[in-house]
Amino acid sequence: MSGPFDLRKPGRPIHVGVVLLNTVTEHLDIAPVGFFHSISTDFVKHLPDTIMPEELKAQALDVIVHWVTEDATTPGVLTGNLRVVPTDSFATCPQLDIVLMGAGQIGYQATSTEKEFIRKCYAECSAFLSVCGASDPLLATGILDGKVATGPRSLIPLFRQMAPGTTWVEKRWVSDGKIWTTGTLLNGLDMIAAFGREMWGGEGSLVEHMIRTGHFPTRNVDYEDAL
Numbered sequence: 001m002s003g004p005f006d007l008r009k010p011g012r013p014i015h016v017g018v019v020l021l022n023t024v025t026e027h028l029d030i031a032p033v034g035f036f037h038s039i040s041t042d043f044v045k046h047l048p049d050t051i052m053p054e055e056l057k058a059q060a061l062d063v064i065v066h067w068v069t070e071d072a073t074t075p076g077v078l079t080g081n082l083r084v085v086p087t088d089s090f091a092t093c094p095q096l097d098i099v100l101m102g103a104g105q106i107g108y109q110a111t112s113t114e115k116e117f118i119r120k121c122y123a124e125c126s127a128f129l130s131v132c133g134a135s136d137p138l139l140a141t142g143i144l145d146g147k148v149a150t151g152p153r154s155l156i157p158l159f160r161q162m163a164p165g166t167t168w169v170e171k172r173w174v175s176d177g178k179i180w181t182t183g184t185l186l187n188g189l190d191m192i193a194a195f196g197r198e199m200w201g202g203e204g205s206l207v208e209h210m211i212r213t214g215h216f217p218t219r220n221v222d223y224e225d226a227l
Contacts, residue, residue: 007097007126007199013062017096019121020069020076020084021104021114021137027078028185029102029131032192036063036098038210039196052209059206068093070113090117095124103133103185110137119143122179129195130181131188138181139163148176152184153223172221183223190219 007014016036037043040063044052065087069076072089088094090113099121110118118141122128130138135151138144139162148167151159160168173182173191175198182191193216201207219225 005097005126010061010097013064014097015064015066015094016098016100017066017068017088017093017121018084018100019118020067020078020086021101021108021110022070023104023108024077024079026103026132026185027080027082029134029188030078030100032129032131032188033065033100035192035196035210036061036065038214039063039200039206044206056206056209059200061200066093066096068096070117096121097126099125099128100131101129101134101137102131102188103136106133108136110140115141126178127195127199128179129188129191130179131191132182132185135159135181138179139166143179144181147179148174149179149181150174150183151181170223172219172223174221186217189217190221193217194221 016033018030018033039061041060044057044060047057067076067084067086068088068090069086070090072086072092075083075085078084115137118137122143132152135144135149144163144166146165148169150156150169150171150173153170156168156170171183172187173180173194180191180195182188193211196207196211
């Protein structure tokens with residue numbers, strides 16, 4: 001594979017990668033990866049027609065999910081005392097079409113090897129989804145320079161001081177080209193619904209059906225409904 005491709009008309013399996021750095025990743029941040037399973041051929045083909053008609057099943061996507069750590073020998077560590085058996089290392093991982101990253105421990109600094117791999121993923125992918133504090137390593141790579149981005153709401157003033165070259169907005173999620181960033185952890189669910197609708201949605205679509213039947217949150221992107 002070479003270069004990003006059109007996610008809307010893939011013509012082949014879509015490679016989705018969850019990139020785990022050498023820290024503890026917030027497992028709710030990466031929960032949106034489950035959305036891709038819900039619209040995948042492997043999932044919908046088992047549903048009875050009384051639940052999902054054939055015309056919706058026909059829209060399912062072939063999806064391959066990769067769990068990527070630096071060496072693929074040590075399990076990735078998630079909050080809640082969870083461990084993930086990696087499928088790929090930085091060296092063996094195929095080109096990723098969609099990349100998902102969540103926040104690590106506060107204060108963790110991505111290594112030069114990790115930053116190099118993040119830059120590689122960003123250059124090759126069609127969409128890079130950053131949830132909550134995953135904006136920290138993205139800042140360290142320079143990927144957010146000149147971009148419109150968001151992050152945890154309480155940290156936006158600090159980010160504006162730290163990275164004035166990025167336009168920081170106070171939103172649950174925002175996209176700028178292929179980079180998608182979010183506020184805090186549960187805003188990843190707001191983002192993934194918006195992402196799915198932009199790529200494959202619309203009335204009568206499998207995506208819209210799964211968002212509605214899965215009761216994904218429908219919340220104001222500008223926090224106007226927040227307490």
